[in-house]
Amino acid sequence: MRALSIQQPWAHLIASGVKDIENRTWKTAHLGLIAIHASKTADGDAVIRTEEGRALIADALARGAIRFGAIIAVTEITGCHRDCAAGTGMCSVWAVRGQWHWHLANTRALATPIPAAGRLGLWPLSEGIERQLRDQLAG
Structure with a gap:
């Protein structure tokens, strides 16, 4: 499985299911499951x-629930495009013009977040971290 490192608060918003778009300066052909680091x-x-x-992040900060340096979620990449089709408006409130x-x-x-060192790009999880992740998802 591959992972993507994302700064907070964006990683928390994705893990919470609120943010449905990740903005990047580069496109991906990868579709399917990835880990959010x-x-x-x-x-x-x-x-x-x-x-x-804003409310979600304020609550998470108050509870000390913002995690750093860890795998915190899994999500599926279901598509990738640059900007939006002419006249259709933004594809999501989270989309940034000029980005993929x-x-x-x-x-x-x-x-339970899984401590891990991040990397740039889509990077492969170690066997041990992937095993921990799959065990949590199965349980």
Whole structure:
């Protein structure tokens, strides 16, 4: 299985099923299941675009539930496109113009985050981490 490292608060919003688009400067041909890795750093310039998202992050911060340096969820990449078709508007409130939009669906947060070092790009999980992840998903 492959993983994608994402800064907070974005990783938490994806893990919660609120954010359905991941914006990247590069496209992917990969479709299917990936692990969401919460980076060790936060996006200090993050502007959360929805009231639901702002409330979710405020609550998570109050509970100390924002995780860093760990696999926190799995999701499926169901498509990838650049911007949106002319005249259709944005494909999601989370989409950023000029970026590649990776469509995410069927997201499942892990009950217990799995500590892991992140990497750039889509990177392969070690056998041990993938085993821990699959054990949680099966349980």
